[in-house]
Amino acid sequence: MMEHIGIGFEDELFKDVPEEVRCHLPLPRGMSEKDVVAEVGRILAKNRHAGEVPSFLGAGCYDHYVPAAVDHVISRSEFYTSYTPYQPEVSQGMLQALFEYQSHISELTGLDAANCSMYDGATALGEAARMCARLNDGNVFLAPRAITREKLSVLRNYLTGTGVELELYGWDDDGGVDLEDLERRVTGDLCGLYAENPNLFGVIDARVPVLRGMTDAPLVMGVNPLALALMRPPGDMGADIVVGDGQCLGSPMNYGGPGLGVFACRQEHVRKMPGRVIGLTEDSHGEQAFCMTLQTREQHIRRGRATSNICTNVALVAVAAAVFLSYHGRDGLVELAKENIDRGRRLMDLISDIDNVQSPVFENYHFNEFLVELPVKPEKMNGILSKRGFQGGLPMSAHVPEMGDCMLLTTTEMHDDTVQDSFVSVLKEVL
Amino acid sequence: MMEHIGIGFEDELFKDVPEEVRCHLPLPRGMSEKDVVAEVGRILAKNRHAGEVPSFLGAGCYDHYVPAAVDHVISRSEFYTSYTPYQPEVSQGMLQALFEYQSHISELTGLDAANCSMYDGATALGEAARMCARLNDGNVFLAPRAITREKLSVLRNYLTGTGVELELYGWDDDGGVDLEDLERRVTGDLCGLYAENPNLFGVIDARVPVLRGMTDAPLVMGVNPLALALMRPPGDMGADIVVGDGQCLGSPMNYGGPGLGVFACRQEHVRKMPGRVIGLTEDSHGEQAFCMTLQTREQHIRRGRATSNICTNVALVAVAAAVFLSYHGRDGLVELAKENIDRGRRLMDLISDIDNVQSPVFENYHFNEFLVELPVKPEKMNGILSKRGFQGGLPMSAHVPEMGDCMLLTTTEMHDDTVQDSFVSVLKEVL
Amino acid sequence: MRPDRRLIMERPVREGYPDVDGYVPEGMERASLHIPKVDEPELLRHYTALSRDNFGTDSGPYPLGSCTMKHNPKYADRLASQPAVGRMHHHMEEEHAQGSLDIMRRMERALGEISGMDSVSLQPSAGAHGEYAAMLIVKAYHASRNEERDEVIVPDSAHGTNPASAAMAGYKLVEIPSGDDGCVDLDALDAALSDRTAALMLTNPNTLGIFERRVKELASMVHGKGALLYYDGANLNAIMGKTSPGAMGFDLVHFNLHKTFATPHGGGGPGSGPIGVRAFLDDFLPVPRIIDEDDRLALDWAMPRSIGKVNGAMGNFAIVLRAYAYILRQGGDGLKGCSERAVLNSNYLKKRLEDHYEVPFADPRKHEFVASARKLKKDKGIRALDVAKRMIDHGIHPPTIYFPALVEEALMIEPTEDETMESLDRIADVMISIAEEDPATVVAAPHSAPVGRVDESKAVKDAVLSYRRMMSLREGSR
Amino acid sequence: MRPDRRLIMERPVREGYPDVDGYVPEGMERASLHIPKVDEPELLRHYTALSRDNFGTDSGPYPLGSCTMKHNPKYADRLASQPAVGRMHHHMEEEHAQGSLDIMRRMERALGEISGMDSVSLQPSAGAHGEYAAMLIVKAYHASRNEERDEVIVPDSAHGTNPASAAMAGYKLVEIPSGDDGCVDLDALDAALSDRTAALMLTNPNTLGIFERRVKELASMVHGKGALLYYDGANLNAIMGKTSPGAMGFDLVHFNLHKTFATPHGGGGPGSGPIGVRAFLDDFLPVPRIIDEDDRLALDWAMPRSIGKVNGAMGNFAIVLRAYAYILRQGGDGLKGCSERAVLNSNYLKKRLEDHYEVPFADPRKHEFVASARKLKKDKGIRALDVAKRMIDHGIHPPTIYFPALVEEALMIEPTEDETMESLDRIADVMISIAEEDPATVVAAPHSAPVGRVDESKAVKDAVLSYRRMMSLREGSR
Ligand SMILES: Cc1ncc(COP(=O)(O)O)c(C=O)c1O
């Protein structure tokens, strides 16, 4: 090949790289596949995963069962070795799968339009806030104070450069929206209002439908897509934009990533939406076909004036969610969601039997997680639990300092009675 | 659907099943996929596999590294959810893959014809003996006394009904064929002669090429296909039939099954061969195509006079072998085979340092396994090793009682220095 | 030819041979081997392309009669692909293998329940292998009673493996014709039975999908002569939870885990063919047997009456495991439901086809039925083979053809419980449209497969089974 | 329409809604949800069929410029699919996550070596996300020095994400044109630079595949004005082991693990876009940082100058892991070899095409080059788009088209190191044959794809993004 292009040695093609910028790559020599697998396996063996050490963490990222069919589909190499479907004629498979994902999200949220993914729930929220700024002149974006530090920080970052200020509102005695506090803060200068349901405390908040009446500014709702199988669609409750993390729909936790940023909005706003969208169309024979559409909103065309800079998203995770949703179907999803509530209630009840522990902190409907108040610092508690072979819940201190003595405990269908019981008996022992 | 066929309830279609034969199925109720996976996982967790407890077992079934590409290919559902390729037009993929497998085996063995698999190495040997009986009038089939009890028993069973007697010949001081013993036994009544190389003792036997000169009866050679990367092809040494287990070519051990029965023979004998074979041909446009061929030898056509009763074989394992062979290619196979010999020699040398242990028992060339003679019963030794976190080698007693104090130790590229060293230091400690 | 259909070995191998000196005895060194190394990108493209030229149950309807092409559930594959399955050697100390042994023990019991047999061995590698093992047991049994019985009776509709397995065990075959109702002709059976009869091999429902109602009568005839009754379990999917070989009076049975219990067919295998027997045949089962020993499971080789071994290890554990997972998932009711739906599907499809294809013999059918293209051939020159090839153009895998031989131009159709009504309608619509189509189109089919109709006689004539042979013929012809 | 292309939700859902009483507050109960349950057999057929209508690198050549469509090695997927990866929550006690943290730490170091940067954060989820994080750092840096700089300079050949990311961070964009040699016009740069300039975003080699030789000079111009120099790492595959962003004088860089380090593109994602910075920008990196603490790894959130977080967790660990495995497999020499072969392949293909397509600008190219169909359009009416669509008929994925905008009718071609010479020849032969073909055939292509040419304007006009919308329009039109 070298002789074909008239060069004698490999480096000749790098003669345009000046000496002054040359450097070496001081990495070790390569390894055989077998050795790589062994070496990485050896390192990963230091992990203690949720199958070994039962975990009570959640807050947006959940240990649900991933059906084998989901894995199988996303392991089809035609899917996962392909690029973004720029050429629709050779990408109908991915395009249709993503259109189906958008359709499922659209059903769940009650909104006609969904994009085919953002990076994760947190960035989806950030993009939603930015979209509000495009839809609206207001200068204040309102979000709940009950929010993870990760989401809060991402949200702040995504508002950089929009000129919009972030303001936080509180919660009430039952863990739902503090309507009075909110009322005070909703002014004519509102750019957008964000509420989560279920919220960080795991509470399913009956007050959220009221929000629509409080402002004309865009309303953003944060959801758990699985919980939506039981709940009125946010679109019906007046949401303009719905965001959430879809990792719970058929993807492993993966130490937090990739997630799946769910993003849906009203049809009338699609042209202000961030991210890639797949649209229905026809081919030259008039047959149904799909393609990426509304691309003039996007960075590769609109460049500096794009609705977002996003390019690579998490398409394959969206396909996993689509398969997961069809695998369960409506009735299966309802079952699974109920099972998660039942599991939560069981754990809540067991723990409420322990003296000195308030479980749950808020008397209200919950999904699969709830706050408990402990007589010891949650961080300390987790250290103790670790030694006993458990990964405890999320201490609130770093997220909602006012609730510093509380821990968010999450349970899913992956916890059977035995796991819950032994966890509770360890709690009893150490408290 | 029921109304379409005019029935009112499911059991109506079973009205032809008389009451007197009716029964119930007293199995427990079904479980969810998640629960099945958890339950089976729980049971399997009682296993201590070679990744947890280093194992020194071999004797036909080996713990080699399976490249991820191999798994990926055989996980393509078009392959693994298909049936035997009766309809060549929709089975070209499987047919070609199997033709490629046959071709690789043909190269390795130096014989022009190979079938596309028998169940495993033991049944391949049984079928080879039966094929000898078809090729030849003799009444005695000669096999080595150094053979696993499994193979011996299968061989005996496969000779049932042929009228052929099984006779066993011995080994010499260096672990190779005892030519004198053999000479004595080779008579005009010979139906077939079987020899293994490497043999049960792991010995690569320089005397095997001599066998061709001793008889006109069919010569069957048992091989380790991986070792063949270094060795003269048996076809060149006069073998009429070559058999072996191809599990070592890219398949896990799976507690012994499925294996891969390798079976090759001279072109002139293909019509006497057992099992399915894929042949080259053309389609109606004159393009290269493949199909199952020589089916008139087979049970579905020839019924009671078929060359074998085999129907389902282990096609997918053969495809894995084909992928494995191309993944490594000639040079990679040579490397891998050498590495296995080097590993064996290293272990042999380390052990020979231990007092009271003879390692190896036979001074000769070995592949990846060799006999050691221990001062304690091998069975007892294995019990001790178990407690120390090792799975020892194969005690000879049940297989070759004369060698009852010996243990066959197998090592592969999966054992790094650390594993070998710690094994040897435990041996030292306990001996 | 599409570049991705080139044979993988049509690539060069570097000249010379790597140095192997000192690794094998002198004079034994290899000097050539044509196996090109193919880098992963090209390797994957090659085999991905090949896979795309193959049709599996994940590709579409696969109503291949007698083969029970069920969907292969993905959880079973997931379970089988862990090191606790793969990295287990069958010679391991039993204490290391308690998990595998426990799965096997549970599976033996589950199969016992399903079949009504007392003991089960998981050792045989496939259905035919199970038949063979069973014939060895029949032989050992009669020998143990010092009876000389050298004949096995097989109906003409039996699967080819039945006679082949009996013959392999050294038996003389006695074939009996089917009666007008497609069932065993009991008179013919009576005539065939004698004190030379070692066994009768039967499947019920038979290969026509017809349930042999007089099976009890038949059983007592066979037993009356001191012979054993063998059940070919390939058709078990029709009757689970309704009846069982045990209830029908059979003495031995094989299972096809790769049919009834949804493990992958793998393009031809691996499968698994456990056998079950009544208690009086227990002692003859292959070794080793799984037994209880001090609170754990152990392997017992000390069975003096055992036939010994039919497989080099313990059977196809990786397949057994998948099937066990499937049985757990279904449970008793689920398995019964499978049989009910399989039979319903088959009868529905039969009904839909009846006006367009001859379907000999009376109702009802079980999980499969045999249609005939006899009239089609006579009227329009369209043979069963042509119908089959034309179905390919519609994305449907053809049925089994020309089996059983007692039906002319047979199309043996088994939709299994996994097809939806919509999919059954699609199969029916396609088959009906073919019956009504221009014969010229049909006999030239397939038109949209990866290749045109394949010349099977040329393959037989040339008998080229390897690249090596292909090249040496090519060189020879230069 | 092929039955397997029907939308999966075109199936019925049972009437009524399952009882959800007592699970959510009164008045919040859901009453309808159109998500049909699809049994596994049908589910698998549906998605298997869809996958077969999709083209990936395992399907054939994929010379998509700027996208670095390397082969995705299977061992990386195998490693990523174990529970020690999947069942890890990012809020876990650090002591439970030492394995994940160790992988991340090693990966940070490896990327530091490769890029010549002092510190690396793995948090950004993709390339554009890395750019955005970097722009936030630029902002925080200047703010920390109380400098008000509100402009970012971007060459006209930059990838769209560059200006978009800068704009998202609130910067004004200053676009500078490329010079006649395809490189940054240093005079234009000089004119654009001012004390308002926060940063210049650049990739080198640039999107034309041309190495900006005067990069050092350029760097000192930028630094001279107190601005920062940002490296878009999407083109890193061209230079590994030869030079590095650090050696060239860049201050910040992002990586596309899904390009340079062979992780799957997943049909659009997930990817991973770590960023690297020089030591003086260290403090600004996202939290948490991985630190050593008492013999183990820990997460440090106490970084007061940090920009905070850009991702809800720790980045895309499952992708980082794959890339780390790839780096281990290649080693330093291997990565250098990748770059060498990528550049060789690109130059070879360019050479083969040169006589048939215009390839503006001078030699040599790095890992990609941009050809133009300008003449073809003028002479025969064949546009870049038509060439692309026609390539599909030959089983080759089209190159990137109409980017960069400065080349008319651009075809941006990046074969990567994974194509063999044979495969490069095939791409060349196909492209050459298209240039010589009857234009009528070309402009009507593709002819053998799963669908005909897709009407993209209709999609824009209708903006139907969901089944729900599709059905409500359908009902509306009745
Ligand atoms: C009725 C019947 N019996 C026996 C067999 C043989 O089973 P196997 O292919 O597993 O050897 C088959 C398989 O085709 C069959 O259909």
Ligand SMILES: Cc1ncc(COP(=O)(O)O)c(C=O)c1O
């Ligand atoms: C040159 C260049 N820069 C940046 C990006 C953005 O990377 P990502 O798609 O990972 O966000 C790309 C990807 O297309 C690219 O080609």
